[in-house]
Amino acid sequence: MGSPTAEESSVPATRRHRPLLLLVTEQLTSSVGRQVTALALPLLAIAHLRAGPLGASALLAMAYLPGVLLSPLIGVAVDRARLRRMLVSVAWLQLPAIGSVPLAAALDGLTWPHLFAAAAASGALSSAQSVAAQSCLPRVVPPERLLSANSSLTGARTVGLIGGPALGGLLISLVDPAPALLVECAAYLVGGALFLALPASLNHSAQQPGSGARSRVEALKEGLAVIRRETLLRRQALAAAGLNLGGGAGAGLFVLYADRELALPPWQLGAVYAAYAVGTGVGVLVAASVTRALGMARTIRWCAVGAGAALFLIPAASLGLPFPVLVLYQLLFGLLATVWSIAMTTGRQLVTPAHLLGRVNAFLQAVLTATVPVGAFVGGWLASRVGIVPVLVGAAAVALAGASSLWFPRDVLTGIERAAESSRGPAVA
Structure with a gap:
């Protein structure tokens, strides 16, 4: 750096x-x-x-x-x-x-x-x-x-x-x-x-006098028009939905899976959850350095895919060594998801006009909030019919597919790159 x-x-x-x-x-x-x-x-x-x-x-x-x-x-x-x-x-x-x-x-x-x-x-x-x-x-x-x-x-x-x-x-x-x-x-x-x-x-x-929409309906349309027009914002919503659907299904089944399928003792389960906190803390500490070293676009792409791929470690724990595998999962997911979230939030703030930021933030927050309980409910319903491990594999696949949407087309994050470059200098993007 x-x-x-x-x-x-x-x-x-x-x-x-x-x-x-x-x-x-x-x-x-x-x-x-x-x-x-x-x-x-x-x-x-x-x-x-x-x-x-x-x-x-x-x-x-x-x-x-x-x-x-x-x-x-x-x-x-x-x-x-x-x-x-x-x-x-x-x-x-x-x-x-x-x-x-x-x-x-x-x-x-x-x-x-x-x-x-x-x-x-x-x-x-x-x-x-x-x-x-x-x-x-x-x-x-x-x-x-x-x-x-x-x-x-x-x-x-x-x-x-x-x-x-x-x-x-x-x-x-x-x-x-x-x-x-x-x-x-x-x-x-x-x-x-x-x-x-x-x-x-x-x-x-932030709304300039005499500019923008005059009614609430027009204001909503104005905000949605920005999301439809800006590929980055649509892909961010898709990636977040995929990660949260898969992550919600995994989280909803995690304790039951660790207890019944893996027979983890309580102290090991507690240590697994503590590993997530460690991973998150490390992510907070390194997010700025990683983003500046790789560039905002690469950080967003790689960390989103890495977080989605890390979910495959949950069903992989059923193959052997469950305790260290789940600790590794929590460390990786906590680290990568945190860096991704920080970089993506910053990118959204950079590319969204100030007078529309509330509407864009609210829409994406609704996606994030709604998909977690939906994923948990659907995952629990499916697990009662086909078993926990197949559902955990499917949940990881959904998360990875959503995260991968940030890679196609390749220029989806050019808006972030341009905004980051203008705010920090050529070394960022």
């Missing part, structure tokens, strides 16, 4: 970039809070409402479904919104959505409709916050720093994914699951304050 350009050297280091520090801190706190809630909410349903498998699954679905259904409207709202005000509002609206659950539990008034409504409201608000934060980043970070900025945000979320379940398990072991939900309330309270400290310039809409 070459020395920094004069333009790069003139930009403050990431650790001294105040808006990015605010966003990273918010991602860390909210990620921890969401992971605590992800553990506490189903346990609360089991303890207070005697939830069975159907109830627990429905509760999970209610957390995802609103974001998928409302994503087009969320995208339009983000593109037209005063972003700082919107980020603060959606963060602080989480307080009554989540906080009402432990209050109702303390008063012995918790019901299924209340729990479903809280999960749906929180899911919709989380979706809006995610799209708004992705659209906010290019407005506070220069283009030449987007790659390292996305790495920092992914790293913060990864720390939350590792520390959140541990904190949630400790809290729930000490108190009832209901009070543990107050951790997420505290996280959103802090997050709203951090958003409030972002630059006031974010309260100016």
Whole structure:
């Protein structure tokens, strides 16, 4: 990797970039809070409402479904919104959505409709916050720093994914699951304050006065027209759908497969999951260096295909040495999928016009959100009929096929290459 350009050297280091520090801190706190809630909410349903498998699954679905259904409207709202005000509002609206659950539990008034409504409201608000934060980043970070900025945000979320379940398990072991939900309330309270400290310039809409679509329907059409016109965005959606369908099927069957087919003891299963966290952490650390060394286009292609191919290691574990094979799978998938995600997010931010970024982010987030539970459901249904191993092989094939779409035609990523070259200099692409 070459020395920094004069333009790069003139930009403050990431650790001294105040808006990015605010966003990273918010991602860390909210990620921890969401992971605590992800553990506490189903346990609360089991303890207070005697939830069975159907109830627990429905509760999970209610957390995802609103974001998928409302994503087009969320995208339009983000593109037209005063972003700082919107980020603060959606963060602080989480307080009554989540906080009402432990209050109702303390008063012995918790019901299924209340729990479903809280999960749906929180899911919709989380979706809006995610799209708004992705659209906010290019407005506070220069283009030449987007790659390292996305790495920092992914790293913060990864720390939350590792520390959140541990904190949630400790809290729930000490108190009832209901009070543990107050951790997420505290996280959103802090997050709203951090958003409030972002630059006031974010309260100016990216939509130029007198330009663009005038109605919501026209705005949706405008966003879809960009996705239809830009081959890169279509292929990104296809690759993400394939990886998430295959990955969702594999994830849904993973524990059952490891227990029944491979007879892994619990300590080995725990070590396998820890390997994924290690792989993800390494991916965060090396993403910027790898992308600069290979170029953004090559990084996106190779890492997507590598992540899809790594899924074949799951059924391969049934052939022998299951523990080391699954550890290798988690390390490779965590590393490659993380580098791919960071590079692709950066590329999308570079090639999408600022006033359309909310709609594009919302559409792709809907694809990512919807395909995981669909893959898990279809994979489970098929496994009950043909067996787990054949379904795992098919899931890996679907993931690899989706990732391979980024290779054909070969010029599909030229938009990213041109944008990266203009923002960083000739050495990038």
